[in-house]
Amino acid sequence: MPNTDIPNGSSRLRSLTLVPHESGLATRDFKSDQEVRWCPGCGDYAILAAFQSFLPSLEVPRENIVVVSGIGCSSRLPYYVNSYGMHSIHGRAPAIASGLAASRRDLSVWVITGDGDALSIGGNHLIHALRRNVNIKILLFNNRIYGLTKGQYSPTSERGKVTKSTPFGSLDEPFNPVSLALGAGASFVARSVDSDRKHLQSVLRAAADHEGAAFIEVFQNCPIFNDDAFAGVKQPSAPGLIRLSHGSPIRFGPEESMGLTLGAYGALEAVPASSVPSSSLVTHDETLEDPSYAFALSRLDNGDFSHTPIGVFRSVERPSYDSLMASQISEAQAASSHTDGDGDVDALAALIAGNDTWEVA
């Protein structure tokens, strides 16, 4: 078994403090020999390229990176990354990755999922992985449609969506994935866009620097079944695009003319920045313990992309599940009278014998 007990690197990202260090890796090191097979123009290509060129910056040997996915177009991604990987079953990647990360703290574990995979069939696993705060990084590629099964509406499709399974329009309200993750008590929640590599990579890095579960929604275009679903925020100059930056006043719109103020019941309202005193404009703070503000930010987006924040909504400190599990084990081992630790045959013999024994001569 490889050494799972690696001392802290000096300037490591926080979720990687137990992961071995290796510098000098390049993007090409993370490309597998498999031919990439998404449709031409699919947003997944851009996300894969951003991910592969981001991985060297983690300074983690590729054998210590594991990518786990479920089922769907996006879930093919592990095959294309030259690390360890598992293309699992529909919706279950967060559960599988949780078991792996909880038992192997020397790994950097990434989950690749989609809106159907994570929010429909795997909804339960997603919310529990987030609340549990296992050290896994979840990338949800949201294309608001089922691609692999050829175009049914998904749990993020807008109501009234006409698809093969809903010729008269879909009836159900969509999930807002960021709101859902915040509601589940996630300690790190962010959003990015497939076409903005720089932004996506900055969010990936912030996720890697977070100890515990990180959730990133990535707007992903599916040119075949739901083209231009995110057209409203694709241009860097899109008027509704709100770029969140911790510690900075929130400004957006033409020439950053718009800002946010705190409205009734904690809701946020978009206002012309010049219409209110600058002191009443909201400054972004991703570290607030109370998730209400982050939730209000997520609710600004009402589907028409008139106000759509991207960036890190929330990033708060909370001990990760795997670190708590590890300390329970090491405390129990320290308290054990059998000093040889877990390998001790005597300890095993004492365990199975228990306290109520008798001899037959």
Added chain:
Amino acid sequence: MTKQVQELDHVIIRFAGDSGDGMQLTGDRFTQETAIFGNDLSTLPNFPAEIRAPAGTLPGVSSFQLHFADHDILTPGDAPDVLVAMNPAALAANLKDLPRGADLIVNTDEFTKRNLSKAGYDANPLDDDSIAQAYSLHPVPLTSLTVKALEDIDITRKDAERAKNMFALGLLSWLYGRPAEGTLAFLEAKFGKKPEVYKANVTAFQAGWSYGETTEDFSVRYEVKAASLARGKYRNITGNTALSYGLIAASKLSKLPLFLGSYPITPASDVLHELAKHKRFGVRTFQAEDEIAAVGSALGAAFGGSLAVTTTSGPGMVLKAETVGLAVSVELPLIVCDIQRAGPSTGMPTKTEQADLLMALFGRNGESPVPVVAAASPSDCFHAAIEAARIAVTYRTPVVLLSDGYLANGSEPWRIPEISSLPDLSAEFAFTTSPNPADNGGGFQPFRRDPATLARPWAIPGTPGLEHRIGGIEKADGAGSISYDPVNHDLMVRTRQAKIDGIAASIPDLEVDDPDGDARVLVLGWGSTYGSIGAAARRVRRAGHPVAQAHLRHLNPFPANLGDVLRRYDKILVPEINLGQLALLLRGKFLVDVISYNRVRGLPFRAAELAEAIEEVITHA
């Protein structure tokens, strides 16, 4: 006053009362005393699924049956020799099982008008001569005697009444000459922090003991001598505890950290509870959000190099099926423990059954072979768990380990094995792309197999140079990359099957117990029916009829000699607590016309009824 002592070779006692009366605890303590005394024993707890069914009603009755003897015994016994009934409902629910002449001890204080009507009695049955004539009736005002004995102790009346189970235990301990030290030590450990409650329980126990000694009603004391068991150190153990210890032992023997992903379900939860205690052995227990995540987390841990386990019962097995199929496809070791209970659906959660066998073998999509191992007795769960781990680790495959509610909660004395007698399960991870360096050109091939076992390399994350991707999509033989090639799929389907079939080479031949060697009838069983079948076979032989017995630990693959064994006998009787699942497999695989014997009542077979069924087959053989 000196009492007459009568020697018996075995006794079956059933304690029955309301769920709130502490009958399971009473039974447990009597069992421990009996184990320490040196009798052989076997137990059958039987309790409602409801945590607190309405007090005093028939559904609320909880019972604990204990069979102990001066010789080795195999079952908790068919019918009690002694019934302790703590209330009218306990009497009503259990009287039908009591043979004429048996001892019947009743707590008369609880036979109030209200309690009688809750139990469905119009009049007090104790006033009726028929009970007194049919049984050796001992009416004891247990509650009031207990309260009176505790007068000087500063506790509430309710707490005093609660101690009546200790009074009953004291009385029975006196009656059968059980050693009391263990119970006193137990009470100290349990109630030591509450001195008054501790004192109350000890006093109640002693009062019960003295009551037996002084009252005229109990004129005879019984003696059941210690059994002459094989030399060694013994303890009493339940199936779920033995299974948990077997998993920890397997972790040590394989030098793999143990990971349990589990979701609470009756009757499997005690394995989760037990393993959660043993963090000092490096055990990781993960209580997942559902059955699917429980097995999923275990599979993730298996990918990372843990000895990975998930525990459940039938309804959970259904939910885990897809992930077990993935484990078959990615060929990773995984132990799936199904502590079977009565089904279908929710069924009867606290009652036993053997009806998940075919699901274990076939309950997945596609050709998805999985080895199946079954435990035969409570203590055998220990060895069955080690065997499941051996197969999983050696062959890189999920393995289903079948236990059931009867084994899970039942207990028996267990000769504690020496650790050095346990098998070596050392697992080898892959460290190089190929064991043969000259053959290293093409890079790592995650599906290139060991020629002997057909197992693929277990290359865990963190191993440089062996990076690879696995998944549920069909893989190319050797390289493991995605393949939709028709010929390759056919090859992979057959190879996965051949790998599982090949496990037969590593398991011992089926042994047949035929003392005189002239039997023409074979009784073949599997799982928890081992004890009942064995006891029935003894009866039949005592009656002068030869019968052979064999019991399957491996249900997939079968031992290599099974076909030969089956063909050796004129008639084969297959008793199962299902409607004939093993029988279906045997008929399908060996074209042998086996005779099924099936009772699906949520209870183990009675030795008497099985003996009758065997006699019947012998007569017509």
